[in-house]
Amino acid sequence: MRHLRVPNQEVEAVLGHIRTREWGAVSMRVFSTTDGRARLIPLGSNAPEELPEVFSIYPVEMHEGVPEEKTETNWLTLLAKEIDQLTIDSLGDSLPSNHEFIGDMMIVRLDDNVVPYADAIARAKLGTHPHVRLILNDDGVQGEFRIRQLRPIGARLGGSVLAGATLEFAPPEILSTSVAVKESGRVIRCDPTRAYFSTKLQTERLETLALAKELREELGRPLRIADPFCGVGPAIAPLLAESDLVGDLLAADLNPDAVGLLFENLSKWERRAYPSEPNPLSRIYENRLVGVADATLLAENQDITGRWDIVIVNLPHRTIEFLPKIIPLLDRSSPSLIRGRVIVEESEIESANTTIESILPPIEPGKPAPILHIKRDYSATLRLCSFEAWISKE
Ligand SMILES: C[S@@+](CC[C@H](N)C(=O)[O-])C[C@H]1O[C@@H](n2cnc3c(N)ncnc32)[C@H](O)[C@@H]1O
Structure with a gap:
C-alpha cells in the first residue's frame, strides 16, 4: 500500500x-x-x-498497511493499569480531566499533588489518543509575550511511549513544540513556547471575520486592517482567506519570535516571500506593513496613524489601559471598528463597560453599544470577554 x-x-x-x-x-x-x-x-x-x-x-x-486497532477511549481505564484504584480515587478532581490539542500535541495542567504521577498520566492519555505525538504539562503563561511554559511529560517514539526518565532519550524532533494547526481551512505554524497561540479563539476569529464583512459592506471597498498585537497571525488568517476583504494590512507584535512565525505563515497564506528573520515593522509589500513593533508607539508614526478601518486589540490584561494609544490609529473619515478582548472581574464588568465607552470616540448611530460579552472563565472570578465598538465618522 x-x-x-x-x-x-x-x-x-x-x-x-x-x-x-x-x-x-x-x-x-x-x-x-x-x-x-x-x-x-x-x-x-x-x-x-x-x-x-x-x-x-x-x-x-x-509498505504493508497497518490496520487500525480498537483504541481504549477512557484514559482512566488505562490509568488504573498504571496506579492503584485507591490512589486514583484519592486524587479525584485533581486528575486532569481536560486537555487542549495544539497540532499533534496535547497540553494538560497538572495540580502539584498529581505531578508525582505525571508518567502514568502521560502513558494513559497517549494510550487513548493515538494521534498525539507529545504530551506536555502547562506551567502557565509568562510575561508580556504570553508565552506558555510547557514541560514534556510523555512522547510517542515508534510504537512505544516515552515518559519520565526515558524521555531523556527522545530525539529532539519528537519533543519539538513547533507545530502546524489547521483552522478554518488554513494551516497556522506556531510554537506556544515561543509565541502566544490559543486554539480556543477560533470562534472569536470567525466573529471578527463576520464583523469585517459587515464593515466592508458598509464602506463598499476592501478594508485597511491593523492587528498590532498579532502574535503568529491567527486572527488575520481567516480575514486574508476572504477575497477582497483585506486591502492594506498592518500586522505587528513586540515578540520577535512571533513575527518570525508570522512571516512563515504569511508566506504560505499569500504564496509570496516574506523575510526569513523577524525584522522591525516595515512595508514588505506596498499593502503589507509587517514586523516587530510596540503597539503603544504606532500612533506616533505619521505614516501609520489615522489610516485603519479595523483595529484588533488582543492583549486582554491591558486592552483598556492601551485603548487611548490605539484609538488614534483609526481612520475617522469613515465608520470604523475596534475589536477587543478584556480580562475582568465578573463583578466589575459593568464599570469596565462604562470605562470603555468613556474612552472611545462616539459610537456609530444605529450600532450596538460596545459592551463586554463573557466568552469564558479565566479563573474563579475573572472572565475573558470580548467587545466590538463601531466608531462613527468624525
Ligand atoms: C494575547 S496575545 C494575542 C496574539 C494574537 N493576536 C492571537 O490571537 O493569537 C498578545 C500578543 O501581544 C504581544 N504584545 C504584548 N505587548 C505588546 C506591545 N506593547 N506591542 C505589540 N505587541 C505586544 C505579545 O507578544 C502577544 O503575542
Whole structure:
C-alpha cells in the first residue's frame, strides 16, 4: 500500500488535506517510521497516482498497511493499569480531566499533588489518543509575550511511549513544540513556547471575520486592517482567506519570535516571500506593513496613524489601559471598528463597560453599544470577554 512519508511536525496539517480529499486508506492507520522522525500516512485507492504539487516534497513509499486497532477511549481505564484504584480515587478532581490539542500535541495542567504521577498520566492519555505525538504539562503563561511554559511529560517514539526518565532519550524532533494547526481551512505554524497561540479563539476569529464583512459592506471597498498585537497571525488568517476583504494590512507584535512565525505563515497564506528573520515593522509589500513593533508607539508614526478601518486589540490584561494609544490609529473619515478582548472581574464588568465607552470616540448611530460579552472563565472570578465598538465618522 502507498504511504506518504511526512515529518512528524507536519503530519496533522498533511492529514487535514488528505482527509478533506478523502484520500486516506479506510481502516488503516498512520504509523511511525522506525527512527521515529516521520510518520507514514496510508493512501487509499481514491488518492490519484500523481499527487498534487503541495505533496511533492513528501516521498511516497510502499509498505504493508497497518490496520487500525480498537483504541481504549477512557484514559482512566488505562490509568488504573498504571496506579492503584485507591490512589486514583484519592486524587479525584485533581486528575486532569481536560486537555487542549495544539497540532499533534496535547497540553494538560497538572495540580502539584498529581505531578508525582505525571508518567502514568502521560502513558494513559497517549494510550487513548493515538494521534498525539507529545504530551506536555502547562506551567502557565509568562510575561508580556504570553508565552506558555510547557514541560514534556510523555512522547510517542515508534510504537512505544516515552515518559519520565526515558524521555531523556527522545530525539529532539519528537519533543519539538513547533507545530502546524489547521483552522478554518488554513494551516497556522506556531510554537506556544515561543509565541502566544490559543486554539480556543477560533470562534472569536470567525466573529471578527463576520464583523469585517459587515464593515466592508458598509464602506463598499476592501478594508485597511491593523492587528498590532498579532502574535503568529491567527486572527488575520481567516480575514486574508476572504477575497477582497483585506486591502492594506498592518500586522505587528513586540515578540520577535512571533513575527518570525508570522512571516512563515504569511508566506504560505499569500504564496509570496516574506523575510526569513523577524525584522522591525516595515512595508514588505506596498499593502503589507509587517514586523516587530510596540503597539503603544504606532500612533506616533505619521505614516501609520489615522489610516485603519479595523483595529484588533488582543492583549486582554491591558486592552483598556492601551485603548487611548490605539484609538488614534483609526481612520475617522469613515465608520470604523475596534475589536477587543478584556480580562475582568465578573463583578466589575459593568464599570469596565462604562470605562470603555468613556474612552472611545462616539459610537456609530444605529450600532450596538460596545459592551463586554463573557466568552469564558479565566479563573474563579475573572472572565475573558470580548467587545466590538463601531466608531462613527468624525
Ligand atoms: C494575547 S496575545 C494575542 C496574539 C494574537 N493576536 C492571537 O490571537 O493569537 C498578545 C500578543 O501581544 C504581544 N504584545 C504584548 N505587548 C505588546 C506591545 N506593547 N506591542 C505589540 N505587541 C505586544 C505579545 O507578544 C502577544 O503575542
